[in-house]
Amino acid sequence: MPEILKWSESIPICGEYDVIVCGGGIAGVSAALSAARCGKKVLIIEKTVTLGGLATMGLINMWVPLCNGRGRQIIKGLAEELLRLSIAHGYDTLPEEWRLGEPEQPTDRRYVTYYSIGIFELELLKLLKDAGVTVLYDALVSVPVMKGQHCEGIIIDGKSGRHFYRAKMVVDATGDADVLLRAGVPTEDGYDYFTYIAEGIDIEHCRKAVEKNDVRYAYVRYSGGSSTLYGEGHPEGMPRFKGASMEMENDFLQKNQLLLYDKIRDMPRSERDIHYLPGMAQLRTSRHLIGDKPLTDDMLYRHEETSIGAVCDFDNRDSLYEVPYGALVCRGFDNLITCGRCASAEGWAWDVLRVIPPAVLTGQAAGTAAARAIDSTVPIYDLPVGPLQQALAATGVIIHFDDAWVPGTGTSERASVEGHI
Numbered sequence: 001m002p003e004i005l006k007w008s009e010s011i012p013i014c015g016e017y018d019v020i021v022c023g024g025g026i027a028g029v030s031a032a033l034s035a036a037r038c039g040k041k042v043l044i045i046e047k048t049v050t051l052g053g054l055a056t057m058g059l060i061n062m063w064v065p066l067c068n069g070r071g072r073q074i075i076k077g078l079a080e081e082l083l084r085l086s087i088a089h090g091y092d093t094l095p096e097e098w099r100l101g102e103p104e105q106p107t108d109r110r111y112v113t114y115y116s117i118g119i120f121e122l123e124l125l126k127l128l129k130d131a132g133v134t135v136l137y138d139a140l141v142s143v144p145v146m147k148g149q150h151c152e153g154i155i156i157d158g159k160s161g162r163h164f165y166r167a168k169m170v171v172d173a174t175g176d177a178d179v180l181l182r183a184g185v186p187t188e189d190g191y192d193y194f195t196y197i198a199e200g201i202d203i204e205h206c207r208k209a210v211e212k213n214d215v216r217y218a219y220v221r222y223s224g225g226s227s228t229l230y231g232e233g234h235p236e237g238m239p240r241f242k243g244a245s246m247e248m249e250n251d252f253l254q255k256n257q258l259l260l261y262d263k264i265r266d267m268p269r270s271e272r273d274i275h276y277l278p279g280m281a282q283l284r285t286s287r288h289l290i291g292d293k294p295l296t297d298d299m300l301y302r303h304e305e306t307s308i309g310a311v312c313d314f315d316n317r318d319s320l321y322e323v324p325y326g327a328l329v330c331r332g333f334d335n336l337i338t339c340g341r342c343a344s345a346e347g348w349a350w351d352v353l354r355v356i357p358p359a360v361l362t363g364q365a366a367g368t369a370a371a372r373a374i375d376s377t378v379p380i381y382d383l384p385v386g387p388l389q390q391a392l393a394a395t396g397v398i399i400h401f402d403d404a405w406v407p408g409t410g411t412s413e414r415a416s417v418e419g420h421i
């Protein structure tokens with residue numbers, strides 16, 4: 001047990017919001033935008049200086065499929081809107097079949113695309129500002145101030161010190177469930193393999209870009225640790241990285257950075273450059289809520305009465321799930337909700353739920369639910385799901401998949417085309 005420092009201080013109260021979204025990753029942006037579109041006064045707090053989280057500064061710039069691998073679009077609503085926005089003014093790799101939306105003929109080409117990281121960051125800021133969201137960069141969410149199981153607001157650490165913002169509803173979109181953990185909500189750690197991806201250019205790829213007249217060919221990926229999400233390539237004897245502790249994150253990042261250094265330092269120095277190192281730890285699973293109803297592997301092809309949207313599996317063609325509302329909330333905590341990587345899921349279902357399109361879906365659901373819970377003055381975990389489903393469906397979200405899309409037993413197969421990460 002470490003020595004304990006007792007400390008008390010007076011902190012200025014700097015504002016009051018209907019909804020405070022903690023974390024400006026893709027799920028947080030979706031939550032903030034959705035709450036603002038419901039007419040709420042929204043603050044989004046981001047510890048870095050740009051929006052998008054792993055999907056931008058984490059250098060993960062590919063949407064996994066929004067479709068089932070047979071030409072049927074499964075994930076719609078805000079996820080599709082943001083996908084289109086990500087390529088509106090930057091390069092894309094969208095298959096021709098999907099350029100105008102769902103194709104008329106079945107196809108095994110998946111609805112996926114790469115996008116320009118920097119341009120998408122700018123798009124996200126513009127989108128939030130146009131929607132009236134207050135964006136606070138370079139501010140670390142440090143403490144949720146709790147009164148029992150009710151969150152009164154958030155203390156942040158910024159350049160001008162510590163500030164308190166009052167909130168009616170708080171969305172934890174930190175990817176690591178930082179707020180939930182500190183609020184006393186039950187959470188569970190993840191396990192990560194050794195992965196580190198940096199982005200750069202080299203002469204050969206620049207030549208290719210000129211030849212094709214397409215700038216996206218100029219980029220190259222350099223890796224420190226190169227484990228896949230299944231752990232292939234994980235160094236023998238190295239333990240997996242568990243949870244989101246300061247020690248673990250530092251160990252993960254510094255080992256990866258030094259390995260990358262060793263790999264690139266002897267390459268011809270005028271022929272290659274790394275222009276981005278990831279701006280955050282590329283942890284796939286760090287910590288999630290233990291919610292009222294997690295998404296689990298055995299929910300495959302099962303209809304969920306409280307579904308907030310259907311999702312598909314990026315790596316297994318045909319596989320379909322419906323995300324229960326209980327994956328976002330925890331009974332007893334009346335104004336806390338989560339989304340994205342820290343939504344509640346178990347086993348492979350966590351991988352299905354954490355990637356970019358489902359993260360947007362859960363963000364959209366969390367922001368909409370937060371707004372509706374304020375209007376209906378019920379605890380967020382008791383929000384009537386029917387009207388929430390209607391509100392989401394009105395934006396295009398498919399709440400329940402069609403049984404005709406469920407293949408006969410044993411026909412689901414691992415996809416071999418784009419979409420695998």
Ligand SMILES: Cc1cc2nc3c(=O)[nH]c(=O)nc-3n(C[C@H](O)[C@H](O)[C@H](O)COP(=O)(O)OP(=O)(O)OC[C@H]3O[C@@H](n4cnc5c(N)ncnc54)[C@H](O)[C@@H]3O)c2cc1C
Pocket residue numbers: 022023024025026027028045046047048051052053054055058060061062063064139140141142173174175176178195280281282283284339340341342354355356357359421
């Ligand atoms: C190696 C790797 C490869 C991947 N490949 C793909 C892929 O190809 N396609 C795909 O769709 N998905 C992929 N994913 C998954 C996907 O990128 C993420 O799961 C998704 O982007 C998560 O979004 P999020 O908003 O939930 O969390 P995050 O992106 O983690 O966002 C959390 C945000 O909160 C901020 N934050 C955290 N703590 C605080 C705090 N205390 N105060 C203030 N701000 C805070 C962070 O800075 C960040 O901006 C990959 C992930 C990894 C790690």
